[in-house]
Amino acid sequence: MGNNHFTVLVPSYNVEKWAPKSVLSVLNQNYDNFDLFYIDDCSTDKTVDVIQDLIVDSACNITFEKNSFNRGKMHNVHDAVHSMKDGTIVVILDGDEWLANENVLNYLNDVYDSG
Numbered sequence: 001m002g003n004n005h006f007t008v009l010v011p012s013y014n015v016e017k018w019a020p021k022s023v024l025s026v027l028n029q030n031y032d033n034f035d036l037f038y039i040d041d042c043s044t045d046k047t048v049d050v051i052q053d054l055i056v057d058s059a060c061n062i063t064f065e066k067n068s069f070n071r072g073k074m075h076n077v078h079d080a081v082h083s084m085k086d087g088t089i090v091v092i093l094d095g096d097e098w099l100a101n102e103n104v105l106n107y108l109n110d111v112y113d114s115g
Helices: 019-027 047-055 073-083 104-114
Strands: 006-012 034-040 061-066 089-092
Touching: 006 019, 006 073, 006 104, 019 034, 019 047, 034 047, 034 073, 047 061, 089 104
Parallel strands: 006 034, 006 089, 034 061
Antiparallel strands: none
């Protein structure tokens, strides 16, 4: 288990096509000390259904929020960051992006430990 706690924040809008790769790249990390905070910004496609199917059986600590109207990325990021527990390191990953491999959080942990 890593020393540092990370929260991977995923603000998204209409990313049905990329959502599985994005979320699974987070859930499949070889690192235990992290949370996933996913915000859907009132998507008009099936993003919400895709995400809910992916996270239903996950052992990871997941917060999922669906906005009732489109608030914009920066508003979502601002509110989410201010609601997180003290001491977490926030990694922002847009809904159409993914982590390059299963060791990204390990690498980030090493970077923070060496600084």
